[in-house]
Amino acid sequence: MRVLCIGGGPAGLYFGLLMKLQNPANDVVIVERNRPYDTFGWGVVFSDATLENLRQADPVSAREIDAAFNHWDDIDIHIDGRTIRSGGHGFIGIGRKKLLNILQARCEALGVRLVFETDVIDDQALAREYDADLVIASDGINSRVRTRYAASFAPDIDTRQCRFVWLGTHKRFDAFTFAFERTEHGWFQAHAYRFDDDTSTFIVETPESVWQAAGLADMSQEEGVAWCERLFARYLDGHKLISNATHLRGSASWIRFPRVICKRWVHWNTFDHGRRVPVVLMGDAAHTAHFSIGSGTKLALEDAIDLAEEIGRDGGTVDTLPDALNRYEATRSVEVLKIQNAARNSTEWFENVGRYTGLAPEQFAYSLLTRSQRISHENLRARDAAYVGGYEQWLAERAGIAQSVPPMFTPYRVRGLTLKNRVVVSPMAMYSAVDGVPGDFHLVHLGARALGGAAMVVAEMTCVSPDARITPGCPGLWNDTQRDAWRRIVDFVHANGDARIAIQLGHAGRKGSTQVGWQQMDHPLAHDNWPLVSASALPYLPGVSQTPRAMTRDDMTRVRDDFVANARRAAEAGFDWLELHCAHGYLLSSFISPLTNQREDAYGGPLANRLRYPLEVFGAVRAVWPEDRPMSVRISAHDWVEGGITADDAVEIARAFHAAGADMIDCSSGQVSAEQAPVYGRMYQTPFSDRIRNEAGIATIAVGAIFEADHVNGIIAAGRADLCAIARPHLADPAWTLHEAARAGYRDIAWPHQYLAGKQQLEANLARAAAATSAPEH
Secondary structure (H helix, E strand, O other): OEEEEEOOOHHHHHHHHHHHHHOOOOEEEEEOOOOOOOOOOOEEEEEHHHHHHHHHHOHHHHHHHHHHOEEEOOEEEEEOOEEEEEOOOOEEEEEHHHHHHHHHHHHHHHOOEEEOOOOOOOHHHHHHHOOOOEEEEOOOOOOHHHHHOHHHHOEEEEEEEEEEEEEEEOOOOOOEEEEEEEEOOEEEEEEEEEOOOOOEEEEEEEEHHHHHHOOHHHOOHHHHHHHHHHHOHHHHOOOOEEOOOOOOOHHHHOEEEEEEEEOOOEEEEEOHHHOEEEEEEOHHHOEOOOHHHOOHHHHHHHHHHHHHHHHHHOOOOHHHHHHHHHHHHHHHHHHHHHHHHHHHHHHHHHHOHHHHOOOOHHHHHHHHHOOOOOOOHHHHHHHOHHHHHHHHHHHHHHOOOOOOOOHHHOOEEEOOEEEOOOEEEOOOOOOOOEOOEOOHHHHHHHHHHHOOOOOEEEEEEEEOOHHHOOOOOOOEOOOHHHHHHHHHHHHHHHHOOOOEEEEEEEOOHHHOOEOOOOOOOOOEOOOOOOOOEEOOOOOOOOOOOOOOEEOOHHHHHHHHHHHHHHHHHHHHHOOOEEEEEEOOOOHHHHHHOOOOOOOOOOOOOOHHHHOHHHHHHHHHHHHHOOOOOOEEEEEEOOOOOOOOOOHHHHHHHHHHHHHHOOOEEEEEOOOOOOOOOOOOOOOOOHHHHHHHHHHHOOEEEEOOOOOOHHHHHHHHHOOOOOEEEEOHHHHHOOOHHHHHHHHOOOOOOOOOHHHHHHHHHHHHHHHHHHHHHHOOOO
């Protein structure tokens, strides 16, 4: 096979040498625009796991790389005059020039042809010149090849918000170092690590607005480097900062990171006589991952390994290339997306450092360490048990207890209520009420979960009038019979443990008068439908749903008074907490979202107007709800539809409810429009909670795909939320909290006396299983 690699970075060089190792008869040419053994940049970072991949792929070059690496386990975080260290992270750093020199020499030893000082303008002409069967486009982040075939590759390039400059220094850092410095213009941060015996990489980063305000855009390169040197002098110990980007002038050395995602990685050219030649993206040409997680070179090398393996699997012939390339694109695109998702979380954290500097240094450091959501609480414990143990002790003391416990088991106090831990059973529609009256099913459902270890159970959305119901099976509180039925459930929860119970009041709006959930969800009833109201006369499912009437002022007054009457009955029933449902496209939500509110009066238009009625209802309910009992608001923090509510809006919505007296924001998203396109994943809604909590300054509840104790521990410990609401796991396991505690090895948790024998057996079984797993094989 004749292989042409355009670009002599890590991806092209490594793929070239692997193809030669696979079959010495392969003719491999690598064309690079720079001079031989010349490169720009400072150091690159790998994990120990990446080096192991290199050892398996090519032990010879791996030994040279390994010998040149600087290894360290520690991360130092400097903030507000404090230094917090965490160990066990397993990083290795090497100079970029040294890495490329090793790979270049290895290529030459294997017979790979290296062509330097050739700037490729026309890849097709070059492919013809070398009669290539396969063209690798490893020409970097600004790939000309990717641009030429953009219609095939469909690149999505997102230029991020921070400016950064890549510098070096002869100060030798003995840990991967993050340093944060406040200026009158805003925060700057440095990412520093040693990569050889006397040199460290030193990246300075700050948001674009801060960079502009500091005047760096108007400074020469020398002035900018000197400015950074003064700002971070305390960490440099008298050493200078150095730039090797001498080909750039002034502010051009400060760049914004482009996140690159390509929909496809393979393009086919047709040459003379119908010969088809694939052009394949690799490395930064195909994808980028922000430097804050140090994965760019890792991804490039692993691209090369995977493509070489896929080609070799089928015998390494031209005829088998199409199948091999399809597998390469399918497998690598998924793996890269995982890294890019983590990189996005990390990027956004650094773009918004000011959001977190209000945290205590201890929590700031923990938030930084877990920012990507790839490192969980237990991952961190496995790396550095002493650090996590000390941090848990600090959290416990902040929560007012002397004994160190996992973060999810710290108590939480709001108004006159103390919750025993941070786990809440989410409100989940059961569609099992008769005439709005909760019955035995609700007693068993909520009672069982109240016995299962959670701090609080939240009853499903309880409707404020018959025409406020989602379905005929939804419960209400519009009469005293319903109040008394709820009181029976509340009394059971209070009499049989220390869990608390909340009510969620809502009005279905345009999503009402539908079939129960296990029938045709969101579709109208076959008969006996009731009239609907909403912010505007827009059906939920066009052509399917009933069209609601736009509310008049008289309608608003009536519904507001219904909420007030229901809140009074909820207090009489003994509920500990009240949540107002302003999410998921129901009535109050329909006022907030521009997708569902097209009013032209004082309740439509700008966000402040759209919030007017929900805030009116909230204020009226808060006025009659007992002062010592908390009140939260559930919002859709993102509509997942172009033109709908965004996370920016959610912060303002939260601020408005907080100013009106809300104690907490329950941060859900979506379900406002049937056209939504959510981006699902583990804890996928937690970033909304994180942002609202740390920007709007109000306590939050995180919801959405939280299903392990490790998730809850990390969310609470990092200050991303104050409580975690767990939904579907509690449907499968009423005692989810008790069982997760046992699985995590936390024994000091109270079980109902009646179930203590089960606790002992569960813990014994888990201990035996753990011992069997760790026992050596014979």
